[in-house]
Amino acid sequence: MNIGLFGFGVVGRGVYDIVRAREDMTVTKVLCLEDICLPDAQSDVQAVQDYTQIVNDPEIDTVVEAIGGVHPAFEMVKAAMEAGKNVVTSNKALVCSCYDELLSLAKNMGVSLRCTAAVGGGIGWLSELERARRVQSFTQLWGIMNGTCNYILDNMTRKGLDYGDVLKQAQALGYAEANPATDVEGTDTWHKIILSSNVAFGVTVDKRSVPAAGISRITAADVENFKAHGLVCKLIGTSKKIDGRHHIYVQPTLFAEGEMEAAVPMNYNLITFVGETSERMSFYGQGAGRYPTAYNVVQDLVDVKEGKGFYAPYGPAVQADNSEKLRYYVRGDWNGAAEETWGDAVVTAPVAVNEMHAWLKDNPDAFIAAIR
Numbered sequence: 001m002n003i004g005l006f007g008f009g010v011v012g013r014g015v016y017d018i019v020r021a022r023e024d025m026t027v028t029k030v031l032c033l034e035d036i037c038l039p040d041a042q043s044d045v046q047a048v049q050d051y052t053q054i055v056n057d058p059e060i061d062t063v064v065e066a067i068g069g070v071h072p073a074f075e076m077v078k079a080a081m082e083a084g085k086n087v088v089t090s091n092k093a094l095v096c097s098c099y100d101e102l103l104s105l106a107k108n109m110g111v112s113l114r115c116t117a118a119v120g121g122g123i124g125w126l127s128e129l130e131r132a133r134r135v136q137s138f139t140q141l142w143g144i145m146n147g148t149c150n151y152i153l154d155n156m157t158r159k160g161l162d163y164g165d166v167l168k169q170a171q172a173l174g175y176a177e178a179n180p181a182t183d184v185e186g187t188d189t190w191h192k193i194i195l196s197s198n199v200a201f202g203v204t205v206d207k208r209s210v211p212a213a214g215i216s217r218i219t220a221a222d223v224e225n226f227k228a229h230g231l232v233c234k235l236i237g238t239s240k241k242i243d244g245r246h247h248i249y250v251q252p253t254l255f256a257e258g259e260m261e262a263a264v265p266m267n268y269n270l271i272t273f274v275g276e277t278s279e280r281m282s283f284y285g286q287g288a289g290r291y292p293t294a295y296n297v298v299q300d301l302v303d304v305k306e307g308k309g310f311y312a313p314y315g316p317a318v319q320a321d322n323s324e325k326l327r328y329y330v331r332g333d334w335n336g337a338a339e340e341t342w343g344d345a346v347v348t349a350p351v352a353v354n355e356m357h358a359w360l361k362d363n364p365d366a367f368i369a370a371i372r
Contacts, residue, residue: 001305003019004027004055005064006063009067010290011066012030014294024305026044028045029047029054031049060085061085061086062086063080063087064088066090070097087112087114088297090116090117096195103314112304113310114311116297117295117297119192119271121296122286122292123283123286127303132281136278138276139241141271142236143272144234145237145271146183150267151267152170155169157227163219185214186250193239193248196237201246203317205319206318209248209319211322212250213251214235226369231256231257233369234253236252240324247323248320251368252370254329255372267286267287267288269286270282322354323354328356332365332367
């Protein structure tokens with residue numbers, strides 16, 4: 001296998017390092033958008049600054065996209081597929097945002113598309129869904145899918161720190177970007193739960209129907225409220241199929257202290273499915289990082305060599321219904337039915353998920369957390 005590598009950042013360098021130790025695949029060209037010297041480069045590895053030098057190389061059969069973001073990654077991947085090259089990526093934003101186009105291209109051009117590391121980094125979550133769906137259907141999926149948010153919430157819970165202080169720590173350690181909005185507002189988890197839903201249920205979810213609430217409004221006082229009631233807050237992506245209707249959303253969620261999710265530390269992920277045969281199965285590990293992520297990229301390269309395509313067939317379009325009713329912790333100007341008062345917050349009577357997220361959109365300074 002001859003590989004062209006788009007990007008030489010954290011993940012790209014990890015893939016490069018792992019592939020160099022193998023005899024069945026070779027990185028022959030690396031797209032470096034900046035002037036970077038390849039470390040310990042073999043004489044036959046060429047750094048290029050024009051992606052068409054990879055796309056138009058007839059010796060390269062597979063491209064690894066490690067640039068991130070939607071554009072120009074999509075244009076590069078599209079050109080590679082149209083040139084008859086397989087594509088492996090860890091870019092959840094790309095695959096989620098361009099799902100229709102990418103699966104159609106892969107089918108029409110007869111090439112493979114794999115993206116195992118896009119959800120859960122080193123866990124191999126999408127591959128586990130792929131294996132499981134061969135013998136059973138799913139009733140629900142949920143999980144901690146963003147290491148940045150889990151790092152923040154874990155440190156707030158264990159150390160009693162304010163959100164802003166922990167965010168600064170996360171940024172200093174490289175767990176959070178200078179602009180952390182994609183993580184803390186739930187967008188990263190939103191991409192991942194939509195992609196997971198598409199694979200698990202064999203559908204194409206209308207992204208506009210999936211709401212997301214993040215953690216940027218949480219306070220140390222909220223966390224103390226949760227502790228007083230034996231609860232721990234995590235940011236959770238959820239996807240359920242109930243009576244033929246899909247319920248898909250991202251929101252802070254409260255777990256009892258003894259539950260598995262409550263104990264997940266630092267920047268780790270824990271993702272779960274419930275299958276009709278297997279019942280609950282949970283997968284735990286590093287959700288990001290150079291080598292955990294690169295590990296599953298290279299696993300995908302091996303799968304491509306063995307002829308594997310995407311994880312599930314392209315499925316029919318569905319909208320998230322989200323009429324499921326949950327109780328919520330709400331700190332804000334809530335005027336609906338409430339069952340309890342916790343300090344300056346309330347616990348609501350059961351309210352539909354779509355109604356709560358519509359209320360939050362009109363009250364952006366509020367904080368909500370569903371109670372499992």
